[in-house]
Amino acid sequence: MSLIDTVVMRGLSTQGALSQEDKALLLGLELSPRYMSASEVLWQESEDADLFCVVKEGWAYSYRNLKNGSKQILKFYLPGDIIGIRDFGFTRRLASAAMINKGVICPFSYQQLFELFGRSSLAAGIVATATRQQAQLSERLIYLGKYSAHEQLAHFLYEIYLRLKRIKAVRDNSFFMPLTQELISDALGMSPVHVSRTFSMLRDEGLVIRNRQHVKLPDPEALARLVEFNDSYIDEFLPPSFSELLKASP
Amino acid sequence: MSLIDTVVMRGLSTQGALSQEDKALLLGLELSPRYMSASEVLWQESEDADLFCVVKEGWAYSYRNLKNGSKQILKFYLPGDIIGIRDFGFTRRLASAAMINKGVICPFSYQQLFELFGRSSLAAGIVATATRQQAQLSERLIYLGKYSAHEQLAHFLYEIYLRLKRIKAVRDNSFFMPLTQELISDALGMSPVHVSRTFSMLRDEGLVIRNRQHVKLPDPEALARLVEFNDSYIDEFLPPSFSELLKASP
DNA sequence: TCACTAACCTAACGTAGGTTATGAATTATG
DNA sequence: CATAATTCATAACCTACGTTAGGTTAGTGA
Numbered sequence: 352m353s354l355i356d357t358v359v360m361r362g363l364s365t366q367g368a369l370s371q372e373d374k375a376l377l378l379g380l381e382l383s384p385r386y387m388s389a390s391e392v393l394w395q396e397s398e399d400a401d402l403f404c405v406v407k408e409g410w411a412y413s414y415r416n417l418k419n420g421s422k423q424i425l426k427f428y429l430p431g432d433i434i435g436i437r438d439f440g441f442t443r444r445l446a447s448a449a450m451i452n453k454g455v456i457c458p459f460s461y462q463q464l465f466e467l468f469g470r471s472s473l474a475a476g477i478v479a480t481a482t483r484q485q486a487q488l489s490e491r492l493i494y495l496g497k498y499s500a501h502e503q504l505a506h507f508l509y510e511i512y513l514r515l516k517r518i519k520a521v522r523d524n525s526f527f528m529p530l531t532q533e534l535i536s537d538a539l540g541m542s543p544v545h546v547s548r549t550f551s552m553l554r555d556e557g558l559v560i561r562n563r564q565h566v567k568l569p570d571p572e573a574l575a576r577l578v579e580f581n582d583s584y585i586d587e588f589l590p591p592s593f594s595e596l597l598k599a600s601p
Numbered sequence: 602m603s604l605i606d607t608v609v610m611r612g613l614s615t616q617g618a619l620s621q622e623d624k625a626l627l628l629g630l631e632l633s634p635r636y637m638s639a640s641e642v643l644w645q646e647s648e649d650a651d652l653f654c655v656v657k658e659g660w661a662y663s664y665r666n667l668k669n670g671s672k673q674i675l676k677f678y679l680p681g682d683i684i685g686i687r688d689f690g691f692t693r694r695l696a697s698a699a700m701i702n703k704g705v706i707c708p709f710s711y712q713q714l715f716e717l718f719g720r721s722s723l724a725a726g727i728v729a730t731a732t733r734q735q736a737q738l739s740e741r742l743i744y745l746g747k748y749s750a751h752e753q754l755a756h757f758l759y760e761i762y763l764r765l766k767r768i769k770a771v772r773d774n775s776f777f778m779p780l781t782q783e784l785i786s787d788a789l790g791m792s793p794v795h796v797s798r799t800f801s802m803l804r805d806e807g808l809v810i811r812n813r814q815h816v817k818l819p820d821p822e823a824l825a826r827l828v829e830f831n832d833s834y835i836d837e838f839l840p841p842s843f844s845e846l847l848k849a850s851p
Numbered sequence: 852t853c854a855c856t857a858a859c860c861t862a863a864c865g866t867a868g869g870t871t872a873t874g875a876a877t878t879a880t881g
Numbered sequence: 882c883a884t885a886a887t888t889c890a891t892a893a894c895c896t897a898c899g900t901t902a903g904g905t906t907a908g909t910g911a
Binding site (some may be wrong): 381401409410412414422423424425429430431436437439451452455464477478480481484485487488489491492495496497510514515518520529530534537538551562591600 | 630659661662664671672673674675676677679680681683686687689702714727728730731732734735737738739741742745746747761764765768770779780784787789790826
């Protein structure tokens with residue numbers, strides 16, 4: 352099994368979109384398969400990210416360990432799935448990955464994948480954008496699954512705060528947020544009434560001051576501590592290795 | 602504002618990864634900006650997907666309307682964000698998108714983006730894989746947010762069923778699933794006890810027969826109706842337009 | 852100025868699902 | 882084969898959140 356037996360590539364192949372050259376290239380990427388035992392770990396959160404794997408046999412999953420002791424599983428991987436492209440374009444792993452039962456995986460380096468893009472920094476940038484969005488989505492998923500409304504809303508506000516700060520739209524810890532509580536409730540999967548309740552709680556705790564579309568976070572760090580915010584997924588930089596490659600190209 | 606003012610591209614630029622040529626190319630992609638009014642819709646779910654946008658001013662969001670009348674918001678977009686790459690590699694929109702307040706957006710065609718990949722079908726395939734994974738994640742998010750445990754588990758099982766069927770691992774509506782109820786609970790964000798309760802309910806309804814790692818869905822279509830399953834995101838084919846482009850290339 | 856409306860707050864009450872606990876069935880291990 | 886460790890089922894009880902409802906505030910327009 353190689354990349355060519357991957358779910359999407361197989362589709363491409365049957366559509367007649369892959370030339371003989373392409374196929375040869377794909378086969379050339381094949382590395383030695385690795386035999387994995389049940390519950391063996393592929394990688395841990397925040398380790399260096401430098402490869403992805405095709406699952407050949409067995410089931411695997413990616414997950415995040417949470418501060419409250421539980422874990423949130425992001426995805427189960429079945430044979431033919433690619434595991435680890437989520438982190439392509441990041442320096443470190445955003446989630447851990449492990450086998451469920453015993454199986455076989457075929458690893459590929461990000462470098463090989465990168466070279467597929469013909470050293471186009473633009474293509475790499477687009478892909479990085481896509482994976483970053485996915486990372487934000489994962490983060491939201493984690494909060495939907497395992498945290499209370501209080502922590503969810505705190506996390507949501509802190510994320511908005513960080514994103515606005517990055518585009519210089521925060522002044523004196525305050526910002527403009529054109530969202531109704533109903534929109535927020537549709538994003539966080541709770542009732543509008545409970546969003547209101549939760550805002551009141553945050554206000555009483557002195558964490559959030561809000562007046563219609565004007566929001567102030569008197570102590571952003573306190574909010575961040577409350578949700579144990581990990582901002583690595585908001586990172587706007589590509590890994591140093593990418594920069595090297597890109598600069599080296601013509 | 603053009604693609605170059607996008608969050609990730611700005612990062613690339615400051616890292617010195619973009620050549621003059623790259624920058625010129627990016628600027629060349631710029632189309633005329635569009636002035637949007639508050640709550641104006643950019644596109645609707647299942648319309649043809651052929652472009653993405655850079656948000657220049659204002660806030661936007663992507664969302665899915667649910668059968669129960671509510672909607673789930675997937676993401677809020679702030680100035681400098683790219684909206685619509687989620688659907689790159691799909692034929693149709695997986696979610697709707699609309700403005701929140703008034704603003705300005707700059708549209709770009711997928712075709713232009715596609716040409717960035719140097720017509721490499723491999724790179725396109727990788728990106729398609731990534732976006733497909735994101736789509737699955739979105740789907741899970743929607744179910745976590747707005748549906749009951751009963752519907753969530755039904756949806757989960759049906760998704761596994763479809764994915765296994767695609768790799769020919771389903772026989773007579775039965776399949777092998779090496780997951781404990783605890784793993785499922787960590788994926789769906791509910792307690793193991795409630796997973797058990799919910800399995801019992803599905804069993805009593807005659808929808809799922811399960812014996813440890815052996816699962817049988819006597820009537821998969823009934824399950825699908827229950828969750829109103831939309832399988833477009835499991836689609837393994839790239840849009841026809843991609844195939845044409847790929848075949849036309851050397 | 853006074854309607855009219857959208858957004859928000861708070862209270863009262865009901866329920867889906869969390870928690871804890873106990874026992875049975877299955878699988879792993881010496 | 883005996884025993885330990887998982888995994889699962891079901892029950893009893895409790896809480897976070899949904900639902901319904903009524904009232905307040907802030908805009909908007911005649």
